Amino acid sequence: MEKLLSIIFIYILVDNFVFQRFFGICPFLGVSRKMETAIGMSMAVVFVMTLATLATWLIYTFVLVPFNLSYLQIVTFILVIASLVQLVEIILRKISPTLYQGLGIFLPLITTNCAVMAVVLLAVRQEFSLLESVIFALAASLGFSMALVIMAGIRERQELAKIPAALKGSAVTLITAGILSLAFLGFKGMLTL
Amino acid sequence: MLILYAIATLGLIGLLFGLFLAIVARVFTVETDPRVEAVKEVLPNVNCGACGYAGCVNFAEAVVHGETASNGCIPGGKDTAKAVAEVLGQEVTEHTPLVATLFCIGDYGKTADRFIYEGIEDCAVAGDFNGGFKACSYGCLGLGNCVRACPFEVIRIGLHGLPVIDREKCSGCGLCAKACPRLLIKILPLSDDGHLVFCSSQDRGKTVSKACKVGCIACKACVKVCPQEAIVMEDNLAVIDLAKCNDCGECVLKCPANTIHKRSAIPSEGAALAAIAEEVVSETA
Amino acid sequence: MKMDKKMVVSSSPHIRTTESVQSVMTDVLIALFPVALMAVLLFGYKALVTMAISIATTMLVEALWLRKRDVFSDGSAAVTGLLFAMVLPPAPPWWLVVVGAASAIIIGKQVFGGIGYNIFNPALVGRAIVVMSWGGHLVGRIWSAPQPFIFGADISAVTTATPLAGHEEALAVSLTQLFIGNTAGCLGETSALALLIGGIWLFYKGHIDWRIPGGYIGTVFVMGILFGGGFYDNHLLTGLFYVMAGGVMLGAIFMATDMVTSPITHKGKLIFGIGCGLITMLIRIWGTMPEGVTFAILIMNAITPIIDRFTVPQQFGGG
Amino acid sequence: MKVNNPYLQDLTQGIVKENPTFRLLLGMCPLLGVTAYIVNGLGMGLAATAVLIASNLVISMLRNFIPPQVRIPCFIVIIATFVTIIEMVLQAFQPVLYEALGVFVPLIVVNCIILGRAEAFASKKPVLRSLSDGIGMGIGFTLGLVILATVREIIGQGTIFGPDPESAIHLFGANYEPMALFAQPAGAFIALGLLLGMVNVIFKRFNI
């Protein structure tokens, strides 16, 4: 139990995927322009990351390891993620059209979101149990979402600012992310696994 | 043995997902026309909206579906029209280049201000404020709504308080004309270097002459002198029909208020422009 | 009646306060004066040198960036410079001050569009950058002890470690010492008394609202009582210790209240203050760093747009 | 200057005009993640370039056989295969580098540059042009990595060609106190942001 809580705390605040680990920077830069889209993307990422970790953990533990095929993890995992995203898209469209309207446009973006790939790889590499893996994925995706939402708030304000022309857009966003990364360093070493 | 496992597992997973996705793809594909993408690529992609569509993609769609002509992209001009037509395999239709023209020459020295306006620098706001600070209620206020509207940055406020339009670079998209609350900018073909009445005041002559040194006072001298009968009076304003005008210049000599000019001869246009634009640049830099 | 002169016509209102951005910044500088004075009294002339280098750098860098001749301009650069010096140890290497102050202006402020548009408190951005770059100069036990030439009698009682470094160090410092300020620490953070005087001045001039410092200090006090380890017999004193030791007072009165980077709504200000207090104490009690004021305020700065978004007040007669 | 040779054009396009790092802003994760040292940045760049060239080639060759509906999964499988190969090669011959790059090696598979080029270029153009595009993009990406890594290593460590003590060259002598910020994640963001600003200024100046 203590370990699970530690995982949550660490991967949201201490070892944030965006600010300290550089996973998912592309969508972080891409969809943090507006609060609504940031929240939509966050929900999609939380959903897919958790589900993908569940699926890959099962495949890895019960298919790849028994057959000594762990070197196939990259190919398998990316396939699983890609298919999963498609699957979610289809199911969502059928079951909840309103949710699909909200999340749908973000789903294709997730396939190439390296945060998803990173989370499934790290779950395996850190030898987490199934429950730990899922909690880890949840925490990591929540950390990603937090970064995205904070950034969206800041960028909405920056829309109204007189930022030097050369720095407009991604440059100032990166610098902002850098300062955020600095700020979150305050939590450094607070908990270890 | 190991290799066999590998191939089998990966093959199986691949097969399963492949099959699954193939079915899904067949059921749920949305047909997109690759030509839309191709058209979009040759457009300027400034999303200025001058074509009447929300953005370049929408215009591309419209062109592909035959809803609008291939030369609909005004800023793109001839080259873009040609490229679009090429993509669609159509023949190139001729496109006359257009340019924005300001119908007011009442700058600082020529039109007095009624009062000192202190407030938000926006022509619409200032124009609503006590009828505008300029003595002429039709004249250009020079607060730069057209400048801000121009996506190509070819309009600047000149030193004498009126916008200067770069004739060479203006694409004639018309966004400035839409942005001007006093409707002082008209989009005209670039090639006609005829004579125009550079005034938009519909006030009576007495009011105009009080307000502005170069306003049309509706004296009809030009109407009488024009050998081509190309000039008519509309709402206290002389209007020259460019189709009939033969550039003889009689009206310029007759006009007591100096309102009629050859287009290339006035500051906001033509030859003098380059010098002024440079002046402005050095001033603002 | 004939009128020749052109009238000025504008939208109402037609009268304005005499207050300007420059006067606001000057007021902040005045508020910082007792703090700076105390720093010089406590730490000697080196403190003055540090402050001078810092202010000179910020003003110069800002003037260069904006290509302005008027180095003081609106005074905000001077405020940033002085505040940055306040969060430095008494005598850091000169190059550290210059790099930090320049970063504060460039990365903390001008990159975002200059005054009014910065997301983070520039002085704290500068501090975070130097802490992360040359931490050895800023934390730990190598600080020069205060050399009070007016409180001479107390020299022997002073330790060279910041009181927050551990329980033993904390107990070595009396609360009176913390209040007056003859203890180790950053230039501007040691003297609670001077900070209070500055805070009262700002409050009197209407530049700060009670909600941010109140929320901040209140939260630290309560958290100190509850989780502070109770190294005084009286838990209230432990709470007080957490408020007066380290940078909480400086942060609460001068840093968190930075207008540009804190919420504009009343509710938002209270949330902001409480948030700062919570994060500070989280880092102080459970973190590996001895102090968390800088990080707490920077994190809350980042959340400010979100806070503002969700605390839009109910309009008169609304709801 | 107008280049008429399409191969040369494809090649230079990726290096300057459509530089994946500074213009397209793709592949940001490894760019920030591995650039604490020049060596790591170079290694990452070369590894990604290898995958990019190989996948561009194969995809371009197969472009007429892959049904468009399932093209993305196919591209991903092809890319993933090459990534696995690269990972094995690195693990076998460059264990130090492999350790340093960590999880970013397998993450090449989701690098937007590679899939992006596959989708936008290789699946439409002939093999040789895809090859030159791959090389150009690869060089462009490597260039980005190396530039950022150089800035970060010089300021953040005071060395070049670290961290291996044998190859590391200390630029400023023993008394230099490096600005450790740039060795950290925060510094990576800030350095890249400032670098992007500078590149924008330069590009605007020369009208690229």
Place this chain on the structure above:
Amino acid sequence: MSNTVFKGGVHPDYHKEMTDSMAVTEMKVPERVIIPLQQHIGAPCEPLEAIVVGVPVKKGQKIGESSGFVSAPIHASISGIVTAIGPYSHPLGRPVQAITIESDGEDLWDDQVKPAGELEKLKPEEIRKIVREAGIVGLGGATFPAHVKLSPPADKKIDIVIINGAECEPYLTADHRVMLEKPEEIVFGLKVMIKALGAEKGVIGIEDNKDDAIRVMEQIISEEENISVIRLHTKYPQGAEKMLIQVATGRKVPAGGLPLDIGVVNHNVGTAVAITNALREGKPLIERVLTVTGAGVNRPANLLVRVGTLVSEVLESCGGLKDTTQKLIIGGPMMGLAQPSPDVPVIKGTSGILALTDQDVYLAESSPCIRCAKCVDACPVQLLPTAIAQAAEHELFKQAEKLHAADCFECGCCSYVCPSKILLTQWIRIAKAEIIKAKKR
């Protein structure tokens, strides 16, 4: 009795000492008056059929009327001959149809002007008719037709009538002088309103910087059971309807609602006097008290002026303007309207003429918002002025609407306090206009 204060508000320099001890003097009858046909909120008037160029008119004769309910008729303010009917510049900015009358020098009342009879014998409908026929509008500046406020819908029960004697605008002292000089008329007018509305009590609210007026009013009402005087804290905009009602009754006018939604009606002291004059003497509203003040005026004064007198003539009677005058304002400095020229007529809502010199006129560039939130503290309606202004500047009018921009009543507090000198009120005004435009679509 000091009451609770409203949230927000500002304390500008009041400058009331320039005129507050000067008794109201009657300005000499002008040679010519220009009477605009719209001097109120609502439908503009049309000239009566008989009123054409060349006809003689008498003082108090009705010359313009509208069939609309929310409107008030216009009367001749001098006796003489109509010399022109046409557009003339107007204090609100745009030229408006106006009737010009040249004086015949006799200044004779129209024979229609006669007392209406005893208050006890009049029915509420009759009172409303008299008020309407007298062309009475809110004299505080809003110029809302008074009879409309005396005709609440049947389902709304009005129990309190408030007389607004706050006069929170700096410089102005017209209401102050009226309270000192005509207290009995004010109370009578209040009684008329109470009767017309069937209300239970009347309240007279006066800011505590007008101590003498409070004393005079308290003395006058000492015999009255259902009328009280409330001493108001001196703070701008204490005289704003919503703020005054909240302080005087503890009730809050709902956003987008009217005072009558909470059983309150609110009238200015000048309006009360006008109603008294209409009932007792049958006089329509043809003159009003206004303050001529400001550092640019040679002889500041409180004057009783005929409606339609040109501002330039009023100023001349006060010794003209100093050369240093930079700004001419109709109304107070916070909500008044700056005029390009003094060639505009005094209308029913003109509470003051203010001439500011170059020392008071602020001509400065605005700098970026430093988010000091002083405007947030100052806003009496609890809006976020800086956020609304920023939204308006970037044409995000949907966002401005979400921030309740429509509830702003343009008191100007936000612009007043802004250290960055941002034109907050003007931006919010733009946002309001756009929101209304969008709603109409």
